[in-house]
Amino acid sequence: xxxxxxxxxxxxxxxxxxxxxxxxxxxxxxxxxxxxxxxxxxxxxxxxxxxxxxxxxxxxxxxxxxxxxxxxxxxxxxxxxxxxxxxxxxxxxxxxxxxxxxxxxxxxxxxxxxxxxxxxxxxxxxxxxxxxxxxxxxxxxxxxxxxxxxxxxxxxxxxxxxxxxxxxxxxxxxxxxxxxxxxxxxxxxxxxxxxxxxxxxxxxxxxxxxxxxxxxxxxxxxxxxxxxxxxxxxxxxxxxxxxxxxxxxxxxxxxxxxxxxxxxxxx
Amino acid sequence: xxxxxxxxxxxxxxxxxxxxxxxxxxxxxxxxxxxxxxxxxxxxxxxxxxxxxxxxxxxxxxxxxxxxxxxxxxxxxxxxxxxxxxxxxxxxxxxxxxxxxxxxxxxxxxxxxxxxxxxxxxxxxxxxxxxxxxxxxxxxxxxxxxxxxxxxxxxxxxxxxxxxxxxxxxxxxxxxxxxxxxxxxxxxxxxxxxxxxxxxxxxxxxxxxxxxxxxxxxxxxxxxxxxxxxxxxxxxxxxxxxxxxxxxxxxxxxxxxxxxxxxxxxxxxxxxxxxxxxxxxxxxxxxxxxxxxxxxxxxxxxxxxxxxxxxxxxxxxxxxxxxxxxxxxxxxxxxxxxxxxxxxxxxxxxxxxxxxxxxxxxxxxxxxxxxxxxxxxxxxxxxxxxxxxxxxxxxxxxxxxxxxxxxxxxxxxxxxxxxxxxxxxxxxxxxxxxxxxxxxxxxxxxxxxxxxxxxxxxxxxxxxxxxxxxxxxxxxxxxxxxxxxxxxxxxxxxxxxxxxxxxxxxxxxxxxxxxxxxxxxxxxxxxxxxxxxxxxxxxxxxxxxxxxxxxxxxxxxxxxxxxxxx
Numbered sequence: 001x002x003x004x005x006x007x008x009x010x011x012x013x014x015x016x017x018x019x020x021x022x023x024x025x026x027x028x029x030x031x032x033x034x035x036x037x038x039x040x041x042x043x044x045x046x047x048x049x050x051x052x053x054x055x056x057x058x059x060x061x062x063x064x065x066x067x068x069x070x071x072x073x074x075x076x077x078x079x080x081x082x083x084x085x086x087x088x089x090x091x092x093x094x095x096x097x098x099x100x101x102x103x104x105x106x107x108x109x110x111x112x113x114x115x116x117x118x119x120x121x122x123x124x125x126x127x128x129x130x131x132x133x134x135x136x137x138x139x140x141x142x143x144x145x146x147x148x149x150x151x152x153x154x155x156x157x158x159x160x161x162x163x164x165x166x167x168x169x170x171x172x173x174x175x176x177x178x179x180x181x182x183x184x185x186x187x188x189x190x191x192x193x194x195x196x197x198x199x200x201x202x203x204x205x206x207x208x209x210x211x212x213x214x215x216x217x218x219x220x221x222x223x224x225x226x227x228x229x230x231x232x233x234x235x236x237x238x239x240x241x242x243x244x245x246x247x248x249x250x251x252x253x254x255x256x257x258x259x260x261x262x263x264x265x266x267x
Numbered sequence: 268x269x270x271x272x273x274x275x276x277x278x279x280x281x282x283x284x285x286x287x288x289x290x291x292x293x294x295x296x297x298x299x300x301x302x303x304x305x306x307x308x309x310x311x312x313x314x315x316x317x318x319x320x321x322x323x324x325x326x327x328x329x330x331x332x333x334x335x336x337x338x339x340x341x342x343x344x345x346x347x348x349x350x351x352x353x354x355x356x357x358x359x360x361x362x363x364x365x366x367x368x369x370x371x372x373x374x375x376x377x378x379x380x381x382x383x384x385x386x387x388x389x390x391x392x393x394x395x396x397x398x399x400x401x402x403x404x405x406x407x408x409x410x411x412x413x414x415x416x417x418x419x420x421x422x423x424x425x426x427x428x429x430x431x432x433x434x435x436x437x438x439x440x441x442x443x444x445x446x447x448x449x450x451x452x453x454x455x456x457x458x459x460x461x462x463x464x465x466x467x468x469x470x471x472x473x474x475x476x477x478x479x480x481x482x483x484x485x486x487x488x489x490x491x492x493x494x495x496x497x498x499x500x501x502x503x504x505x506x507x508x509x510x511x512x513x514x515x516x517x518x519x520x521x522x523x524x525x526x527x528x529x530x531x532x533x534x535x536x537x538x539x540x541x542x543x544x545x546x547x548x549x550x551x552x553x554x555x556x557x558x559x560x561x562x563x564x565x566x567x568x569x570x571x572x573x574x575x576x577x578x579x580x581x582x583x584x585x586x587x588x589x590x591x592x593x594x595x596x597x598x599x600x601x602x603x604x605x606x607x608x609x610x611x612x613x614x615x616x617x618x619x620x621x622x623x624x625x626x627x628x629x630x631x632x633x634x635x636x637x638x639x640x641x642x643x644x645x646x647x648x649x650x651x652x653x654x655x656x657x658x659x660x661x662x663x664x665x666x667x668x669x670x671x672x673x674x675x676x677x678x679x680x681x682x683x684x685x686x687x688x689x690x691x692x693x694x695x696x697x698x699x700x701x702x703x704x705x706x707x708x709x710x711x712x713x714x715x716x717x718x719x720x721x722x723x724x725x726x727x728x729x730x731x732x733x734x735x736x737x738x739x740x741x742x743x744x745x746x747x748x749x750x751x752x753x754x755x756x757x758x759x760x761x762x763x764x765x766x767x768x769x770x771x772x773x774x775x776x777x778x779x780x781x782x783x784x785x786x787x788x789x790x791x792x793x794x795x796x797x798x799x800x801x802x803x804x805x806x807x808x809x810x811x812x813x814x815x816x817x818x819x820x821x822x823x824x825x826x827x828x829x830x831x832x833x
Contacts, residue, residue: 029430062544065362069538087364095362101354101551103275105282111359114278118271118363144282160359 016079018168018199023073034223048210049203056223057203065095078167094161098173102145119164150177171202211246299773338444344418349426349542368533382411402514409521416528426542586669586677593652593681607649643686643741652681671821743816748774750823785809
């Protein structure tokens with residue numbers, strides 16, 4: 001398989017964390033979805049965002065992508081404050097929602113052409129072939145998006161994200177709808193790009209996946225940050241053994257938090 | 268606009284056009300479109316020089332349309348609570364490096380295209396009645412663009428408000444729109460729905476050109492100056508005799524307003540993206556449900572049902588269960604019912620006001636009963652409590668232990684009953700309420716007597732038989748259309764959905780066609796000397812057509828399962 005040449009980020013760029021979230025909070029009318037979340041994702045790092053349904057994962061990822069405006073705190077992408085410099089910040093970040101909705105009437109090639117135009121990708125033509133091959137889309141370039149399977153649609157969204165070589169990629173449930181081979185390919189793609197310097201923040205309910213590919217894990221529960229660190233650090237703080245899976249560790253942490261929240265306040 | 272967005276817009280437009288022509292390559296849509304085009308073209312050819320068409324372009328009417336369009340844009344935009352984008356736009360454009368004004372412009376681009384097409388259609392239709400067709404078409408295009416800008420601005424404004432503020436503003440806006448319409452009715456149509464003290468001296472100026480210059484002149488300061496200026500121009504022939512410059516001035520004003528409103532939209536400081544997420548998702552969900560063949564009800568109001576205990580009644584057993592199910596859904600969809608009621612009252616109001624002036628009795632004998640008889644055709648979209656709510660569950664209804672014809676009749680029972688109830692309400696209001704209205708407001712109809720509001724017994728008897736027959740005809744026709752579409756969807760899920768508008772147009776024409784034999788007989792029999800039997804024969808003919816429609820519907824329904832399997 002032909003491999004895609006990915007330039008490493010410059011030293012100066014690498015020195016700035018790809019994603020910095022400081023005291024991020026999001027309120028809706030009578031409900032606070034996220035309370036003061038603070039974390040950062042360095043270049044070349046893969047961070048997993050883990051939490052139950054309604055924990056605030058999608059709200060956080062959408063705020064990172066600029067779809068939601070934070071009620072409190074700040075989001076910086078590649079050193080650009082998303083509120084003050086939205087355009088450079090957005091250029092540096094790629095966001096993939098949990099369910100991809102491509103333009104039903106455009107072909108795979110037209111989606112990539114549009115991405116190249118929108119983000120000013122100069123050598124798009126040269127990158128296209130290897131990228132399509134890597135994501136097994138070579139035979140589908142002229143296929144209308146509405147004829148693609150869900151897995152292929154997901155791969156098309158990834159191709160659009162990878163084509164422009166962003167500094168950071170935010171993925172919401174990236175492996176939904178993929179077959180086992182597809183899952184392996186995408187995992188390899190993510191690892192390879194991370195090794196080249198791209199930062200990844202991915203949310204997933206597949207805790208085995210998070211355990212397998214993530215350098216650090218962020219556990220949120222009801223909009224609050226419960227844990228953030230390497231798996232070893234989290235296990236250590238949760239007082240579980242080194243062999244305990246992320247799934248068991250996650251349940252141990254969330255259950256302890258629930259018990260603490262339910263306990264009557266100390267006099 | 269951003270080059271990437273231009274590329275996207277052009278690529279999508281190209282593909283949509285291609286799909287439309289692809290759809291027309293299939294015989295059914297082609298025949299439907301051709302028949303609709305030929306019928307409409309023929310009707311246009313017959314009536315293009317009718318003076319009634321010219322009446323539609325009178326200043327009073329034009330001002331009324333403009334007011335309704337503007338008020339509709341304000342309300343539609345505000346109630347949408349955010350600019351609705353397609354989901355791919357949310358995924359590809361929102362996180363992209365696009366300025367807010369570029370996204371707004373991209374979102375409005377199809378509307379601009381629509382405005383141009385609608386303007387051209389207007390120009391073709393009313394060419395014979397227009398002195399300056401090019402300027403008139405350009406003015407209409409500019410006005411539509413202003414309406415789109417207003418709707419977009421109100422949508423963004425509505426989306427930026429908190430929940431309580433939104434609901435308060437909604438009532439304020441509704442009140443403002445109602446007040447504007449009532450002021451227009453008082454000023455331009457002389458219908459005094461509002462007491463005089465509410466109508467300020469300057470109000471007529473709001474509705475120019477519905478209120479002519481002489482009436483404006485009758486009403487001081489600035490007005491006197493303008494009046495004197497227009498009078499002097501009238502004398503020199505600059506106004507009135509030469510309407511060209513007035514139309515040009517009107518176009519110039521509208522064009523400046525269109526550009527100004529766009530500049531205003533581009534400078535809005537509100538967050539378009541966040542406010543757009545919810546409406547975009549909501550609209551995508553309704554489209555998804557529509558593609559599955561499920562009519563989307565606004566909202567289930569409550570889980571409680573008045574009909575809970577009624578489920579035990581024998582009438583609701585077997586095929587009757589379908590009636591019970593549809594009535595339960597209807598009970599929980601009170602917004603749809605309220606809309607149908609509001610629509611009925613709105614359509615009854617003009618008759619209510621016109622009835623006391625009906626000296627020769629034509630309205631009471633013929634026009635009003637016929638209009639109420641056709642009410643179900645207008646209520647179809649508001650009362651989808653038939654096969655339209657079944658969607659993917661449609662084939663499973665075939666498992667019911669009843670004959671297809673019985674199931675079909677049960678399925679259309681709920682909307683038929685609601686239509687009949689609304690027809691009865693409309694007729695009852697006109698028959699009973701109009702007399703009361705006349706006695707309360709005798710000044711409004713000085714020459715009207717109580718006899719002007721009484722419906723002949725023969726008409727009421729005709730309505731008792733005619734309304735059910737007409738309602739069943741309309742409901743059966745629309746459900747037939749629905750079942751045929753469901754079968755097509757099941758047979759080819761990836762089939763292009765373009766041509767839907769033509770499909771709807773075809774079914775509207777078909778709805779008219781199912782009444783053609785009865786209407787024709789009703790009209791021809793008196794000419795052949797058989798006047799006394801004209802009404803009964805027409806009624807029996809329509810009954811036969813209804814039965815044929817129901818049999819066709821039952822047959823179509825029987826084939827649903829195999830269609831779904833295909």
